[in-house]
Amino acid sequence: MTELILQAKHIYKSFHDPIKVQVLTDINFSVSKGEFVSVTGKSGCGKSTLLYILSTMDTDYEGELLIDNILMTGKKEAMLARVRNEKIGFVFQFHYLLNEFSVLKNVMLPGLKLNKFSAAEVEHRAMEKLKMLDIEKLALKNANLISGGEKQRVAIARALINDPHIIMGDEPTGNLDKKNSDKVFEIFNRLTNEFNQTLLIVTHDQSFAERTHRIIEMEDGKVISN
Amino acid sequence: MNNSLIINIARSLLLARWRQTLIAAIGVTFSITMFITLLSFMAGLNKLLDGLILNRTPHIRLFNEVQPNSLQPINESKEYKTSYNFISSIKSGGSRQEIYNSGAIMNALKKDSRVLGYSPKLTAQVFFNDGAIDITGIVNGIDVLEESRLFHFKDYITEGSATDISKVSNSIILGKGLAEKLLADIGDVLQLTTAKGEQFSLKVVGYFQSGVQDFDKVQSYASVSTVQKLLGKPGNYITDIQIRLKDMAMAPSMAKEFETKFEADAEDIQTANAQFETGSSIRTLISYAVGITLLIVAGFGIYNILNMMIYEKMDSIAILKATGFSGNDVKRIFIFIALSIGLFGGILGLFFGFGLSSVIDQIPFKTASLPTIKTYPVDYNPAFYLIGIIFSLITTSFAGWFPARKASKVDPVEIIRGK
Numbered sequence: 001m002t003e004l005i006l007q008a009k010h011i012y013k014s015f016h017d018p019i020k021v022q023v024l025t026d027i028n029f030s031v032s033k034g035e036f037v038s039v040t041g042k043s044g045c046g047k048s049t050l051l052y053i054l055s056t057m058d059t060d061y062e063g064e065l066l067i068d069n070i071l072m073t074g075k076k077e078a079m080l081a082r083v084r085n086e087k088i089g090f091v092f093q094f095h096y097l098l099n100e101f102s103v104l105k106n107v108m109l110p111g112l113k114l115n116k117f118s119a120a121e122v123e124h125r126a127m128e129k130l131k132m133l134d135i136e137k138l139a140l141k142n143a144n145l146i147s148g149g150e151k152q153r154v155a156i157a158r159a160l161i162n163d164p165h166i167i168m169g170d171e172p173t174g175n176l177d178k179k180n181s182d183k184v185f186e187i188f189n190r191l192t193n194e195f196n197q198t199l200l201i202v203t204h205d206q207s208f209a210e211r212t213h214r215i216i217e218m219e220d221g222k223v224i225s226n
Numbered sequence: 227m228n229n230s231l232i233i234n235i236a237r238s239l240l241l242a243r244w245r246q247t248l249i250a251a252i253g254v255t256f257s258i259t260m261f262i263t264l265l266s267f268m269a270g271l272n273k274l275l276d277g278l279i280l281n282r283t284p285h286i287r288l289f290n291e292v293q294p295n296s297l298q299p300i301n302e303s304k305e306y307k308t309s310y311n312f313i314s315s316i317k318s319g320g321s322r323q324e325i326y327n328s329g330a331i332m333n334a335l336k337k338d339s340r341v342l343g344y345s346p347k348l349t350a351q352v353f354f355n356d357g358a359i360d361i362t363g364i365v366n367g368i369d370v371l372e373e374s375r376l377f378h379f380k381d382y383i384t385e386g387s388a389t390d391i392s393k394v395s396n397s398i399i400l401g402k403g404l405a406e407k408l409l410a411d412i413g414d415v416l417q418l419t420t421a422k423g424e425q426f427s428l429k430v431v432g433y434f435q436s437g438v439q440d441f442d443k444v445q446s447y448a449s450v451s452t453v454q455k456l457l458g459k460p461g462n463y464i465t466d467i468q469i470r471l472k473d474m475a476m477a478p479s480m481a482k483e484f485e486t487k488f489e490a491d492a493e494d495i496q497t498a499n500a501q502f503e504t505g506s507s508i509r510t511l512i513s514y515a516v517g518i519t520l521l522i523v524a525g526f527g528i529y530n531i532l533n534m535m536i537y538e539k540m541d542s543i544a545i546l547k548a549t550g551f552s553g554n555d556v557k558r559i560f561i562f563i564a565l566s567i568g569l570f571g572g573i574l575g576l577f578f579g580f581g582l583s584s585v586i587d588q589i590p591f592k593t594a595s596l597p598t599i600k601t602y603p604v605d606y607n608p609a610f611y612l613i614g615i616i617f618s619l620i621t622t623s624f625a626g627w628f629p630a631r632k633a634s635k636v637d638p639v640e641i642i643r644g645k
Contacts, residue, residue, distance in 0.1 A: 052639045057548060078552040085550020092642055096545040100242040110549040112231045158549065170642070 003033040005165050005198045011063035023049050024221045034196040038209040041218035051202045055168050056080040085114050089159025093171035097143035103154050104139040111161040129157040149180035169201040236562040246531050251571035253527040258575020258614050261517035265610045266583040268513040270603035272506040278437050281378045283495050284468030285477040291491045292318050328464040331488050345372035347466040350456045355417040356408050363444050367453025376470040386412050386432020391449045398428040401442035402435040420456050525621035532629035544641035553634035560633045564626020572618030576611050
């Protein structure tokens with residue numbers, strides 16, 4: 001039996017403002033360790049909404065969410081922040097690096113926040129991640145002075161810094177050209193193959209999704225194929 | 227939790243917008259500077275004005291008032307005890323102005339731990355004979371050393387030496403106005419006639435200027451024994467005992483106590499000079515009000531800048547939250563930013579405030595009525611600096627609190643989706 005990283009049980013979500021709109025209906029699935037899963041579907045099918053619920057950032061839903069076999073539903077904000085810090089890595093469509101910091105510092109921040117290793121050790125680990133993604137030369141550059149593709153790779157390095165159980169991506173290639181998206185896919189692929197990293201990527205890029213291990217397809221707030 | 231990391235992030239956010247930060251800090255600096263300067267100057271002025279009267283006024287004065295006896299015979303008689311008696315044309319009795327048993331009273335005061343010191347005093351009404359005309363005046367007999375120690379007598383001597391009246395026999399210090407009327411120089415010998423018609427000659431050894439012109443036109447000082455001679459009284463004749471207490475606030479209650487204990491009239495400084503207290507407290511109130519207004523304005527400046535910063539940094543806040551910083555962490559970052567602006571601006575303000583008050587302290591300020599004052603008075607009271615820095619921290623933390631709370635409530639999902 002493979003280790004379950006993430007389980008979603010009967011998740012419902014609706015927006016109340018201005019009128020009640022059902023966005024997600026009875027979502028059930030689980031992700032096991034080492035899987036490379038993509039969630040696809042048309043714009044507005046609720047796939048991003050689902051990702052934010054799975055990532056614990058959105059707590060306004062019905063149903064149950066388990067990460068690492070621990071129930072996340074109903075936990076306090078500070079607890080969830082800690083879970084995000086420790087167990088989840090994020091890669092967004094827009095790179096969201098902190099422009100006030102260098103590339104290295106951006107990668108280090110979640111590690112420093114976790115406070116599991118000393119600052120020197122976190123720095124060493126951050127450098128290793130950057131090296132792995134072949135961007136160690138950028139380490140001391142300011143985050144706003146590097147290209148889009150590079151930024152996305154820095155974001156991936158940041159997602160990896162605390163060795164999370166799962167990396168979640170919201171259209172991580174949505175804003176990149178073909179060459180750079182291929183590069184990002186390569187990195188994801190390497191992470192699952194070499195490091196047995198679990199990945200859950202929301203994308204509408206069909207060619208990207210087809211290359212992942214498993215596709216969850218959504219339509220109108222429901223999973224239609226898994 | 228992870229304080230150094232919070233501080234580190236706050237510092238980076240601050241330095242990334244150092245111009246805005248600087249402007250916010252300058253706002254605080256300016257208001258603290260003005261707060262300190264205003265209060266120091268105002269307090270200096272207050273002290274000066276109060277000192278004009280209060281320094282020279284005893285906290286409690288023991289004396290015998292010339293007044294009709296409150297115990298009239300008819301009221302004492304058994305027959306009329308129960309009736310309401312109307313008595314007209316009562317005259318002040320022949321009771322003596324002398325304080326009875328003054329030696330024993332002074333001994334008792336010496337032992338009283340609440341009393342800082344006392345000085346005996348007696349006064350004589352005289353006429354200074356200046357050629358054909360006589361000028362009325364008052365000669366105060368004082369103990370120069372105690373009078374200087376307790377009531378700053380020496381500070382008001384503009385020429386000559388105060389101690390000379392105790393060293394040179396039959397000597398006198400004239401009020402500046404009086405000396406001008408008499409055309410008396412130091413070393414001159416004055417003729418004067420006492421109320422009882424006796425003639426004396428006294429040598430002028432100095433002038434004093436109190437700052438109150440009417441006072442200087444009639445008053446003069448001599449030693450206690452000289453005045454006793456003028457009055458033809460023995461060496462234990464004292465009409466006033468002036469008492470200075472360690473704590474001025476105790477004067478009213480102690481005056482009552484002394485009144486019964488020493489069987490003399492006792493007047494406390496609060497009753498005698500109530501208006502000064504009111505004047506200085508209102509001036510202080512106004513300067514605090516202005517100072518605090520300045521700080522609140524600076525607080526609004528900080529509030530605005532932090533609010534703007536939060537709108538600018540929405541993305542950063544969202545990503546910090548997404549990567550595991552809790553709302554509380556974010557709040558602490560922004561409160562730290564506000565507090566460091568307050569602390570930095572405040573400390574700088576203290577220095578500038580000190581500088582500006584020192585400058586004011588150097589500005590010449592000469593007035594005929596205040597002989598001892600050469601420059602504008604400034605009170606370097608450390609309490610103002612303490613209040614200044616505490617208020618700057620309080621206003622900035624309030625100014626930081628609301629934006630920080632807003633930042634802590636930023637929903638990362640909304641920001642990330644909104645793109």
